Amino acid sequence: MRRVVELAAAAAPRACVTAALLLTCIGGDALGRSPWVVERPARRAAVDSATHGAVALLAWTVAAASGDGWRNAGRLAAQAVSCCLLAVLIDLDHFWMAGSLSLKSALSLPTRPPLHATTAIPAVVLLLHLCIRLTNAASLHSLPLLVAVAWTTHHVRDATRRGFWLWPLGSTPPLPYWLYVATEICIPYGILVVRTTLRCEVESANRASIV
Numbered sequence: 538m539r540r541v542v543e544l545a546a547a548a549a550p551r552a553c554v555t556a557a558l559l560l561t562c563i564g565g566d567a568l569g570r571s572p573w574v575v576e577r578p579a580r581r582a583a584v585d586s587a588t589h590g591a592v593a594l595l596a597w598t599v600a601a602a603s604g605d606g607w608r609n610a611g612r613l614a615a616q617a618v619s620c621c622l623l624a625v626l627i628d629l630d631h632f633w634m635a636g637s638l639s640l641k642s643a644l645s646l647p648t649r650p651p652l653h654a655t656t657a658i659p660a661v662v663l664l665l666h667l668c669i670r671l672t673n674a675a676s677l678h679s680l681p682l683l684v685a686v687a688w689t690t691h692h693v694r695d696a697t698r699r700g701f702w703l704w705p706l707g708s709t710p711p712l713p714y715w716l717y718v719a720t721e722i723c724i725p726y727g728i729l730v731v732r733t734t735l736r737c738e739v740e741s742a743n744r745a746s747i748v
């Protein structure tokens with residue numbers, strides 16, 4: 538019974554942040570569709586960017602806050618804010634491709650900008666992971682998964698409007714809304730499984746080297 542209570546106490550904060558993630562997806566999109574926002578492109582862009590950032594921040598909090606993650610609140614907050622900023626900065630490629638800081642030019646590109654190619658995500662994340670392993674940069678071991686959360690949560694939100702851009706194959710149809718929300722909720726739990734698996738591998742490798 539005591540174990541059940543302990544498990545429930547450990548799961549409760551994650552359940553609360555997951556609920557906040559769900560509300561942020563639905564609330565941010567509802568605000569983005571309101572007449573007060575739709576009429577003004579600058580407001581629309583600001584609400585869209587803020588929602589991208591908040592979704593990434595909460596998704597990383599769910600993915601990273603296991604056991605010691607909750608105890609090391611400072612590190613968790615720094616990582617979550619970094620994930621939020623990365624998710625927001627992805628849209629800068631619209632301006633880079635337009636060659637202008639004009640919002641109108643950035644939003645009327647004839648093709649999608651490079652950071653919106655979903656096929657780039659696994660390649661970049663794997664490359665980062667290999668570089669960090671080869672250089673033994675232990676302090677950066679969370680970076681590939683942090684980039685994966687920021688980038689995938691952003692692409693999944695964008696996919697409700699234009700689908701996924703699977704360069705060089707083309708684009709998928711737009712993602713149904715219910716599937717977008719479900720995917721945003723599942724991403725941090727998928728990352729949590731990967732983190733737990735990687736940590737178990739490191740611990741067993743450490744044990745083997747001690748023996």
Ligand SMILES: [Zn+2]
Binds near residue numbers: 628
């Ligand atoms: Zn975007």
